[in-house]
Amino acid sequence: MSGQARVTPRHATMACWRDAASGVIDRGIQLYFSAPASYTGEDVVELQGHGNPILLRALLDRALELGAEPAAPGGFTRQAIEHGKMDLSQAEAVVATIDAATLRAAHQAQRQLDGHFGRFISDCMERLTDLVATVEACLDFAEEELPLRTMAQLRDQVRQLITDLERALATAATGERLFNGVNVVIIGAPNVGKSTLLNALCGRDRAIVSAIAGTTRDILEADLEIDGIPLRLLDTAGLHESSDTIEQEGMRRAKVAAEQADLVLLVADASDDSSWHSPIHANIYLMNKCDLAPELPIPKQFIAISARSGEGLDQLRTALRDHLDTGSFSGEEDYIITSARHRQAVSRARDHLIRGDKLLSGEETLDIAALEWRCAWSSLGEILGIGDVEQILDRIFATFCIGK
Numbered sequence: 001m002s003g004q005a006r007v008t009p010r011h012a013t014m015a016c017w018r019d020a021a022s023g024v025i026d027r028g029i030q031l032y033f034s035a036p037a038s039y040t041g042e043d044v045v046e047l048q049g050h051g052n053p054i055l056l057r058a059l060l061d062r063a064l065e066l067g068a069e070p071a072a073p074g075g076f077t078r079q080a081i082e083h084g085k086m087d088l089s090q091a092e093a094v095v096a097t098i099d100a101a102t103l104r105a106a107h108q109a110q111r112q113l114d115g116h117f118g119r120f121i122s123d124c125m126e127r128l129t130d131l132v133a134t135v136e137a138c139l140d141f142a143e144e145e146l147p148l149r150t151m152a153q154l155r156d157q158v159r160q161l162i163t164d165l166e167r168a169l170a171t172a173a174t175g176e177r178l179f180n181g182v183n184v185v186i187i188g189a190p191n192v193g194k195s196t197l198l199n200a201l202c203g204r205d206r207a208i209v210s211a212i213a214g215t216t217r218d219i220l221e222a223d224l225e226i227d228g229i230p231l232r233l234l235d236t237a238g239l240h241e242s243s244d245t246i247e248q249e250g251m252r253r254a255k256v257a258a259e260q261a262d263l264v265l266l267v268a269d270a271s272d273d274s275s276w277h278s279p280i281h282a283n284i285y286l287m288n289k290c291d292l293a294p295e296l297p298i299p300k301q302f303i304a305i306s307a308r309s310g311e312g313l314d315q316l317r318t319a320l321r322d323h324l325d326t327g328s329f330s331g332e333e334d335y336i337i338t339s340a341r342h343r344q345a346v347s348r349a350r351d352h353l354i355r356g357d358k359l360l361s362g363e364e365t366l367d368i369a370a371l372e373w374r375c376a377w378s379s380l381g382e383i384l385g386i387g388d389v390e391q392i393l394d395r396i397f398a399t400f401c402i403g404k
């Protein structure tokens with residue numbers, strides 16, 4: 001749009017963009033990427049203006065006037081897939097990189113973007129292709145016995161594949177938490193120190209703390225992270241008998257939140273044993289205000305803490321780590337499973353392999369085993385976007401922001 005000057009690929013050029021009447025819309029930097037060395041694999045021009053939404057709108061309108069078309073959500077990434085610049089798992093990694101709530105999640109998304117997970121999957125697919133090819137070659141000589149050695153080799157290869165897929169599946173629970181985060185709900189009787197605990201864990205005065213019972217009536221949220229896993233902490237209204245309709249509604253919300261939570265923390269008050277019993281199932285039991293009664297014997301499922309002084313909070317963090325299984329991978333793995341879609345596809349592939357393995361015992365069932373391997377191959381192919389994946393594409397790209 002700047003006129004006739006030739007633009008060199010990958011060089012930033014100062015440009016002035018004009019409207020139909022030659023009036024200046026904005027000035028800025030123009031970058032040209034020539035196909036196929038661009039994000040989408042097509043010729044791409046990037047214009048970097050001043051960022052004022054009004055000027056951006058005018059610039060966009062002018063581009064549309066000159067024949068440009070607006071990109072649909074994920075439009076650029078979709079083109080990148082079509083031009084073989086990335087596979088589907090990498091495209092998902094683009095969204096994961098943009099949405100990552102912690103540095104650890106972002107690093108993991110970058111690894112997926114680098115194609116580590118995709119390479120693992122395509123390696124498994126190649127091994128499956130080899131298996132099928134071996135069986136087909138054998139079946140062509142149906143007259144002869146399949147050599148025992150070949151049979152044993154096949155079985156070893158299948159079992160190794162199953163092991164590799166299971167190893168990947170073992171990372172899924174933590175991997176998915178890394179991206180979806182976990183909801184941790186704090187429940188307990190009024191005045192036990194739930195809000196004080198929320199403030200202590202997130203390191204700021206998020207919730208109002210007071211000696212007056214019934215201070216927290218609605219659900220309060222605070223975000224924090226443990227070992228790079230995003231955690232949403234929910235503080236709730238104290239659970240007790242009350243005729244106050246607002247409190248009753250607060251308690252109803254607290255119970256719903258606890259039912260939907262990944263983890264429930266019960267807070268009890270060391271100085272008030274009527275608060276020790278939990279009306280709802282909890283995963284971690286905390287005895288708060290232990291500074292008031294340091295010598296008090298407490299039931300052993302409780303962790304003694306003082307939300308006020310910070311005592312015992314390290315033990316609480318350790319308990320959270322254990323429950324979230326944050327150590328199940330080091331973060332240095334080349335690949336981990338980070339989405340339900342990948343987990344389901346890998347687990348389907350694993351199930352086909354297990355079924356195929358059982359059929360490996362007899363030659364008459366060898367062709368059915370090969371069929372299972374083909375199914376396993378297709379399941380893995382869905383991860384990379386191989387096969388009939390139009391619907392999957394539509395679903396994934398619906399999660400992109402416009403233009404990415």
Ligand SMILES: Nc1nc2c(ncn2[C@@H]2O[C@H](COP(=O)(O)OP(=O)(O)O)[C@@H](O)[C@H]2O)c(=O)[nH]1
Nearest residue numbers: 191192193194195196209210211289306307308
């Ligand atoms: N001594 C002591 N007091 C605490 C502790 N935690 C909270 N409190 C006090 O207990 C009262 C109720 O606290 P709050 O967090 O509002 O309780 P909630 O109703 O469960 O949210 C406030 O006066 C707090 O200062 C603690 O660990 N030790």
Ligand SMILES: [Mg+2]
Nearest residue numbers: 194195215216
């Ligand atoms: Mg409170």
